[in-house]
Amino acid sequence: MKPPLLDILTPSSLAEALSLLSEHGDEARPLAGGQSLVPLLNFRMSRPAILIDLNQIADLAYIKDAGDYIAIGAMTRERSIEDSDLVRKEAPLLQEATTQIAHLPIRNRGTIGGSLANADPAAEYPAVVLALECELVVQSVRGERRIKAAAFFEDVLTTALEPDELLTEIIVPKAPSGSSSAFVEIARRHGDFALAGIAAQITFANSAPTDVRLAVCGAGTTASRLTAAEEIIQRDGVGPEAIKAASEAAASAVDPMSDLHASADYRRRLTGVMIGQAVEKAAQRAGVIS
Amino acid sequence: MADTMPSYIGRSVVRREDNRLLKGAGTFVGDMKLEGMVHVAIVRSQQAHARINSVDLEAARNADGVVLALAGAELKDVLPPISGMQVAAPKGWRDGMDPHIDIPDQTLVPYDKLRYVGEPYALVVAGDRYMAEDAAELIEGDFDPLPPIASAEAALDAEALVHDHLPGNIAATLHAKKGEGEAALEAAPHRLKRRYYHHRYAAMPMECRGVVAEYDSRTDSITVWSSTQVVHWVRREVANALDMPEERVRVVAPDVGGGFGGKGHVYPEDILIAYLAKRLDRPVKWLEDRHEHLLNAAHSRDNLFDIEVGYDDDGRISVVKNYFLVDSGAYSPVGAAIAGNSIAHFMGPYDIPHYEADCKVMMTNRTPNAPYRGAGRPEVAFAMERSIDLIANELGLDPAEVRFRNMIQPEQMPYAVGLPYRDGVMIEYDSGDYPEALRKALDGIGGLDEFRSRQKAALAEGRYLGLGLGCYVEGTGIGPFEGATVKIDSSGKVMVATGACPQGQGHETAFAQVAADIWNVPIEDVVVTLADTSHVTMGYGTIASRSAVTASGAIKDSSDKVKEKVFAIAANVLEASESDLELRNGSVGVKGVPEMSMTLKEVARAALPGWIHQRPEGIEAGLEGTAYYEPPTVTWAYAANAAIVEIDAQTGVVKIENYVEVHDAGTLINPGIADGQVRGGLVQGIGGGLFEELFYDEHGQLMTGSFMDYLLPTASDIPPINVIHTETPSPRNSFGFKGLGEGGAIAPPVVIANAVCDALKSFGAELNSTPVRAEQILNIIDAGVAAAE
């Protein structure tokens, strides 16, 4: 379990990284926290000739208050997001989800950019950026694009990123006042990738939901929004009947895969259960139900 | 022996090895770097069963940094296979079991066919491991796939054979009989018939295996450092394969990061690396990576039981019939030992008059099966303890009550079981109070009645609580022998060496405690050397919950030889009678006369050969003794387990609220170490009960080749554990010790299954296989709900 011979290039600026990436194209892979990429290298399942190490680029790691939104640099460690007061206050969903990623030593190295670019169907962040309707800033020598979260995830481990592009920043809209959130998931062991996880971001006005966003991870080829369930909650509120109906709608909307850890049926069912728990928790936190 | 020193036995002396281990200063095989050392990568089968036509080494031989590339064909006439019988089967056992045993030998690197995913078929030696793996990728084999035999049951009537000379794929059949099973079954008022499956999982030591070997051409001798539990076995097999005198082969296990049985026999790599070092005349290193470990280090468990139990209206069991298959994979490195354990331990702590067992050890295209902590006992504990719960359900009795009614009572001790043990001696449980252990376990979870009312109240709120019980006995301290050499040199220190090979158990400390008490010296004056064949001529090793009993026995017997001399010489010097002498705090002195004494250092000097010795006539020079302790038979440890679980009826997830094990291993040497041993075993048992599974598909492909898929429990997955030790000394050795290395791992799978079934009794839950999975539980709830509607 050793990777084949490869070169590691260590650019110290974003511009340098982008030009290296453009020069080497498909031959190269960016290296962020290495928590997903290094195991793949060791198993020789990913065989780039060159690694472009982003860890020396100091100005890709930041969490900034930018008025209506928070801007997070792609190389920001998961642990920094978990510990950020700004994130906790303005995007509590992101903070709560982060605590459920893997284990502390992994969050010390793993980055938000790496997780989103990796697009593991069971990872938490893709569901969060869908629910928060984030924008992802990507750059290449050709220029900058802003991709809506909804357009970013294409398939298992596949995103809208071109080979010469780097994800550089995540734009996280601040949660509006009156909003509440919850991230819940179930895994076989604490810290594992979710069998089903739900990111719920709900805005209430006079105890009635006005904007409901429910995104799921672990139950399909990519994270996705559960629009049928969203509509039910938005229309019928957060009473037990509505939650039950939303759970059922969510369960039938997802198309999960079977693997060693869970059958598709079980994942579907868990999706429904998690919807119920997430909506309830968010509503409780909003003080809408007790 | 004058009581001038506190006794060390029984105290939680701080482990001396922890000073280096906790500082990261231990030395494991992986830490070893020798001048000119080269590295091995092994090419392993990706197919379960295939004929080897050819293996093309050309490209690998020409790759960067490659020193040597070999396939099975190049080795077949050079290296003999490892014997299928690494463990002998004594006559008394053979007579009692009426066995037919034909365990195949294992070719180190097969040249004709591949029998499991992970089996080696070629290897590369290169300047470093990276280059070795690069070259290994270039090796191409031309194989014809053969029909895979993917399970023990399929093996029975498969046309294909794993080994051509084993018809029906049967490597061993064993039979055991006590009383008249068939007639008792006829006569029994009730019968329970069930099939149980205990799945395959394995030891996952933190340190995988690894071997370094260095050849010295000047003396034609070789040193092998292996992460093993059995240095003397490795020496025997290396010497045999390389046709060298055992004296010229030194095998050392440096610090070893866990073994749990998985390192308890000789593997092809132990021999191959030694062979390569000699052939190349340079140090050679091979480290098993985790992927290789999952594929190639021995797996364990994987037994299928068909059970029939006869019992009466009171739940008293009169007879058990136990027919089972062991899926032993492609080889069976310890022969029929696991199956033998299973047969012997089935009845556990219960007084059952009739018993019949019939076992087949099956060859399949899976990784070889060898003992893993528990070794045949978790499997039968599952079958027996599930059966008891099912009988209780049938009769509307509490499972605890049915256990009490069937248990051997303390006044029946010693209790003759009526079957031979694996050491050839008829089993006789030596001491213990089994019902008391169960009572204590029930107290430990807050009391049976208290729990039942809590359970009832919870159920009324729609919450599912369950109580799981599991009891077992364990034959420990098994022979055939252990060796120890004790020396006192002119430094006055007591030097102890034994064949025990610790893997983290704290042997350096425990044996220092034993020796300090034997010699009545401060523990700091005891120097312990382990796992090095150059210090003890013959040894056996640390497997099977045996070292506390067997190595302590050997330390005592060798000490006794040396003591005779110490007393003779001291009597000579002090001009006293030997019978007036005693050991006191590092000295020998005249009883009642404090000023008349000499230190062990002075005795050692007086014992030296040469002109100035002070030995009496007829006493040979030197204070050194070696003894081989051959235990009369095993000692019987026992335990009762109780756990409370809660089931989440929406997700099926099992949460263990509290887990209690009452464990009795006789007199404890070091209660802190004992506690750690039982706890560690429980964690592995809980892992096996809920998470760990070596999963094969129908093509014999192992689907769990990394820790992404093979789920080990982490600290967050382990419930609060309460271990309660009771100490009923064994009458079979002078210390009262019994073994405890494996015990903890035996009960959790069945305790969890029983607890889940108890929680979901209203749904008619029956879980008769492991591991217990949330998804399965949800299916049970669904089925129960559907049946109720």
Ligand SMILES: Cc1cc2nc3c(=O)[nH]c(=O)nc-3n(C[C@H](O)[C@H](O)[C@H](O)COP(=O)(O)OP(=O)(O)OC[C@H]3O[C@@H](n4cnc5c(N)ncnc54)[C@H](O)[C@@H]3O)c2cc1C
């Ligand atoms: C034991 C374990 C458990 C885990 N459990 C979870 C879990 O429960 N949930 C979860 O979400 N994750 C989990 N992870 C993964 C972890 O969160 C990773 O850190 C994360 O998925 C990848 O982040 P990274 O910074 O390590 O990226 P890397 O591993 O360095 O890179 C991942 C991929 O993204 C690419 N990449 C990285 N950065 C960029 C960029 N800026 N632009 C373009 N491409 C880029 C890389 O080339 C690579 O293909 C786990 C990891 C481990 C080892």
